[in-house]
Amino acid sequence: MAMRICFFGDSFVNGCGDPAMLGWVGRVCARQGQGGHDLTLYNLGIRGDTSRDVLARWVAEAESRLKAHPNRRLVFSFGANDAAQNVPRAISLDHTARILRAALAFAPTLMIGPAPIADDDVSDDRVASLCPHMASLCHSLGIAYLPVHARLRQSSAWMEEARAQDGAHPAIGGYTALATLVEDWPHWQAWFQSSPISR
Amino acid sequence: MAMRICFFGDSFVNGCGDPAMLGWVGRVCARQGQGGHDLTLYNLGIRGDTSRDVLARWVAEAESRLKAHPNRRLVFSFGANDAAQNVPRAISLDHTARILRAALAFAPTLMIGPAPIADDDVSDDRVASLCPHMASLCHSLGIAYLPVHARLRQSSAWMEEARAQDGAHPAIGGYTALATLVEDWPHWQAWFQSSPISR
Numbered sequence: 001m002a003m004r005i006c007f008f009g010d011s012f013v014n015g016c017g018d019p020a021m022l023g024w025v026g027r028v029c030a031r032q033g034q035g036g037h038d039l040t041l042y043n044l045g046i047r048g049d050t051s052r053d054v055l056a057r058w059v060a061e062a063e064s065r066l067k068a069h070p071n072r073r074l075v076f077s078f079g080a081n082d083a084a085q086n087v088p089r090a091i092s093l094d095h096t097a098r099i100l101r102a103a104l105a106f107a108p109t110l111m112i113g114p115a116p117i118a119d120d121d122v123s124d125d126r127v128a129s130l131c132p133h134m135a136s137l138c139h140s141l142g143i144a145y146l147p148v149h150a151r152l153r154q155s156s157a158w159m160e161e162a163r164a165q166d167g168a169h170p171a172i173g174g175y176t177a178l179a180t181l182v183e184d185w186p187h188w189q190a191w192f193q194s195s196p197i198s199r
Numbered sequence: 200m201a202m203r204i205c206f207f208g209d210s211f212v213n214g215c216g217d218p219a220m221l222g223w224v225g226r227v228c229a230r231q232g233q234g235g236h237d238l239t240l241y242n243l244g245i246r247g248d249t250s251r252d253v254l255a256r257w258v259a260e261a262e263s264r265l266k267a268h269p270n271r272r273l274v275f276s277f278g279a280n281d282a283a284q285n286v287p288r289a290i291s292l293d294h295t296a297r298i299l300r301a302a303l304a305f306a307p308t309l310m311i312g313p314a315p316i317a318d319d320d321v322s323d324d325r326v327a328s329l330c331p332h333m334a335s336l337c338h339s340l341g342i343a344y345l346p347v348h349a350r351l352r353q354s355s356a357w358m359e360e361a362r363a364q365d366g367a368h369p370a371i372g373g374y375t376a377l378a379t380l381v382e383d384w385p386h387w388q389a390w391f392q393s394s395p396i397s398r
Contacts, residue, residue, distance in 0.1 A: 004246075014239065019232035021240055026220045033218035040213065041220055043242060046264050047203075057263055064256055065245050 001071050002038040003191070005029070008058045009077040012115045012178075013045025017162070017169025025075075027179035032192055042066075050081040051095035058099060062106065072107045073191060076100070079114030079134065080168075083126035093133055100141050110187055111138050112146045115178065116153045119167030124153075144187035151181060200270045201237040202390070204228070207257045208276040211314045211377075212244025216361070216368025224274075226378035231391055241265075249280045250294035257298060261305065271306045272390060275299070278313030278333060279367075282325035292332055299340050309386055310337050311345045314377065315352045318366030323352075343386035347377060 007013050007025045015023015022030065029041040042065045046053065054076065066072035076099060082092040103109040113131050117124040131149050138145035152158045157173030165171060182188050206212050206224045214222015221229065228240040241264045245252065253275065265271035275298060281291040302308040312330050316323040330348050337344035351357045356372030364370060381387050 011239075014241070016239055019229065021225045021229040021232055022220065026225070030218065030220040033220055040215055040246060042213070042245075046241075047239060053263070057259075060256075061260065064252070 002040070003071045003073060004040040004042070004066055004069050005073040005075060006042045006044055006058075006062050006065055007075045007077070008054050008061075009045045010049045010081050011045060011047040011169060012080065013077050014043060014047060015045070015175060016047055017165050017171055018175050020172055022175065024175045024178040024182060027176060028182045028188065031179075031183060035192075037192055045077075048081055049078060050085060050087055051078055051092045051099070052087070053081075054078050055095045055099050059102065059106075066107065074103050074107045074109045075112065076103065076109070077112040077114065079130050080117055080123075080127055083114070083130060084117060084120065084123045086123075086126070089126075089130055089133060092130060093137055096134060097137055097141070100138065100143055104141065104143065108191070110144050110146070112182065113148050116149050116158070117168055118159050118162035118170075144185075146182065146185050146187070148178060148181050152178060201239070202270045202272060203239040203241070203265055203268050204272040204274060205241045205243055205257075205261050205264055206274045206276070207253050207260075208244045209248045209280050210244060210246040210368060211279065212276050213242060213246060214244070214374060215246055216364050216370055217374050219371055221374065223374045223377040223381060226375060227381045227387070230378075230382060234391075236391055244276075247280055248277060249284060249286055250277055250291045250298070251286070252280075253277050254294045254298050258301065258305075265306065273302050273306045273308045274311065275302065275308070276311040276313065278329050279316055279322075279326055282313070282329060283316060283319065283322045285322075285325070288325075288329060288332060291329060292336055295333060296336055296340070299337065299342055303340065303342065307390070309343050309345070311381065312347050315348050315357070316367055317358050317361035317369075343384075345381065345384050345386070347380050350380060351377060 025043050029039055032039050044061055114127050135145045155177045157177045158170045161170035161174045162168055224242050228238055231238050243260055312333055313326050334344045354376045356376045357369045360369035360373045361367055
């Protein structure tokens with residue numbers, strides 16, 4: 001059955017820095033599209049967005065795009081800008097909880113943890129300390145959560161490309177590394193295994 | 200200087216039907232990104248959107264994304280759904296005028312005419328008859344307008360891929376054909392000639 005997915009988040013969701021204009025979102029969806037799935041992608045990542053910004057806009061933007069579609073889905077990924085702006089952890093988690101509780105009532109939902117900030121160790125330590133709390137929150141809500149921070153910290157493609165560009169945003173190699181983490185995630189795969197090929 | 204562009208419109212703007220998840224928007228932006236321009240792309244095409252739907256949402260979505268960025272840009276392309284839903288021409292043009300007048304006050308703006316509807320000649324005749332009125336409206340407002348309908352009607356890639364898929368949406372060949380029309384358009388090229396390479 002045809003599927004429509006809204007991806008909400010920050011510049012990493014948008015794919016900023018990727019000259020091919022795909023980012024990890026375009027890559028994981030193209031993999032499914034090229035495999036024969038009838039998939040409509042709405043990339044709603046915005047540069048600089050924190051959890052507060054996503055909370056403020058996601059419902060209106062999702063309703064405009066997904067309306068009553070029978071196979072609508074949501075994916076969220078944010079947190080790096082909360083850390084960079086030193087938003088108190090309890091506030092970030094409150095915003096995240098409010099987003100995810102409403103999301104669950106709207107459509108099947110996945111959460112992907114924040115990516116690292118390559119050029120700012122103090123902020124990146126805050127990202128790292130936010131991640132387990134996001135994971136616990138998702139667990140308590142019954143939403144699958146994919147941790148990517150530690151693995152991308154160890155990805156030379158992500159870290160070196162980000163440092164070679166603007167300090168934050170990787171290029172093709174880094175986004176491909178993150179796409180691979182998502183493609184290998186059973187909770188992402190399950191969306192497509194349960195959906196017969198329809199193209 | 201870094202540039203941020205919001206593309207507003209319908210499923211053709213979204214790139215529906217392209218298994219590579221780029222559409223014409225992704226292709227024309229990737230060409231610039233791969234050429235060294237620091238370009239952020241926000242694809243805000245929504246399946247089924249008419250001029251009324253774009254009018255209702257574009258300001259909020261553009262403000263969330265472009266805020267006070269010094270080099271923000273807007274591109275609009277819609278009309279096929281107005282024709283398919285038999286929206287009276289005067290209504291479509293009124294919506295379009297309201298969108299474009301506000302857009303001009305917000306950022307440099309381009310308009311790309313509607314693409315053909317491959318599997319419905321009655322609706323497609325309405326698209327064809329809407330196009331010169333959209334062109335006149337843009338001319339009167341001082342907004343550059345790119346007509347693509349007649350040329351895509353003659354594009355075997357566009358028409359054959361659309362008919363082979365769902366009747367409306369082409370695949371890689373059709374979107375590449377439309378991307379080429381945009382890339383060859385001096386008004387699109389001018390945005391990048393006046394912007395020094397900054398990556």
